Amino acid sequence: MASLLSPEELAALPHDDRGPALVATSWTLTCLGSLLLGLRVYSKMVSHRSLWWDDWILIAACVALVTDAGLATHMVVYFTYGRHSWDFQPPDIDAFVLVVAVRATFTVVAIAWTKTAFAMTLLRLTDRSEWMKRLLWVVIITMNIAMGISALFFWIQCRPLARSWTPSIPGSCWDSKINERYNIFSSAYSAGVDFLLAALPWKLLYNLQITRKEKLGTAIAMSMGVVAGVTGIIKTTKLPKLASPDIYDAADLVIWDIAEAAVTMIGACVPVLRVLVRDVGNSSRRYGASEDASQIPSAMRSGKWKVGDSGADKGPFSSASRTRDTDEDGSEKSILDDAVPRGAIMRVKEVTLKSRPRERSDSLRHGNAFELGNLRPAQ
Template sequence: MAAPPPMPFTPEQLAQHDDRGPALVATSWTLTCFASVFLGLRVYCKIIGHRRLWWDDWILIAAWVALVIDAALATHMVVYYTYGRHTWDFHPPDLDGFVLTTAVRATLTVTAIAWTKTAFAITLLRLTDGWIKTTLKVIIVTMNIAFAATALIFWVQCTPIQKSWTPTMEGTCIGHFAAEFLGIFSGSYSALIDFFLALLPWKLLLGLQMKRKEKIGAAIAMSMGVLYVPHPSYLLFLSRRVCAVGRNN
């Protein structure tokens, strides 16, 4: 007689009923507030300095709007869909609505990431020339194409197209390979771009007529984006682990 299939969860796991939803909401709005403060200070300094907002400022403002909407949707998912609970306690009242909200959040997140990088690259465009300026233009175009494809793949992966965000609808969908490949590629490319954009200010500032301490301080401030590099790298590692598990099951 064949042995019964193993339980997906152990009794010890099923005994846990904690809810991470409130922590998700608190974290989302805390980070949004930090971003709001820094963006507000940036705009305020330009206003009191009688300088008009440029393209990089407006792109950052657009990214901030996407971030605020994303945080609001995260709150909605926690309050209405009970998002943040364990799988055995997670019973959304409307699965289709939950999937649609998740897709919108993912699109907004990818958009905000792409636009913030684009804004910084545009800022550097005004400080560079030659091959560096050309490289920045290539980065802006290719990065936005990669992120746009990553955000778009979810919405067009099924036939009829509505099934992409309506799992209860009858239809067919392509395999997960395309989405996994785009996610891995975008994560890798994002990490590479972060390194380049973080190190480029050192080349630009160290050649200026400034005090050494001022150069180093400004370069460090403009290179803080390097702290973000482990994030896409970790997502790349996690995506590969998830893909491997999916192939083995």
């Protein structure tokens, strides 16, 4: 396009470049998601728990996300992607289209698998709720089919098929509006899945036997998918930019593609990381308690103490007269030795205390690993 413009017309056009922002944003979000996933795996290792299906699916999604960010960087560095059409000069347009197709496929995989992993986590918590199990399986299957078709369309839209990723080959392709409309549908459905998966934990926690504060904190941690849903909606609104004559307009879509996958991964890791944060907090409190114990006076630690030195405490049963000491033979004197005459008859009442174990929730009782942060998973 630049060759069709005079130098004066070209100089009057904007020459913005979104490439650097695309690379920086993509890798920042990818690294943050990968870091939290690493902490999630670490928290399970230190608590001696094995990885389950949701963990492995999330690891595979992370690999897809890193590949996605790497291909986006390659598009910017090698093909000058992110610039306006009049400045966009890829060395090989066929190679560029192929990279775009591969990157789009990894984007769909990363988005679909991060949501699948979180849904699988919720499946572990639904021992007694058959309707919720069926709902989650419907969500997992339909969402993966919808997203898979979205990725497939890019590879089958032309005849011969090779023209789909090699535009220099003669042939024909279907109307681009078909891809655009279906992508809007699949992206909107994906965002709806995020909101649904964020709402289900509130139902799961409703009858759980934990404090209201912990229940609220756990539900909020499990509802981080709302942020992913909002990200998906923003991305959906930018899909029509794919039809823009200026390729610069479509660069935003790449950023929001990667953002949706990364934010979904972060949302899936936050609930499990609450376990790690809780354990670190408990360790700190135990350390503080041991430090406080070291400050106890030696007389109290050795078993010799006197309670109440105030002059107001008088009389045979006053706190000032209740002392504890040890005889020369090592036996302890009664704290009432000085108050009760020898040979006196004392009335003693025995009280027996019984405690009943607190009933655990169904999820814990049936051996599920309940990774909601404030509840320790069943081993």
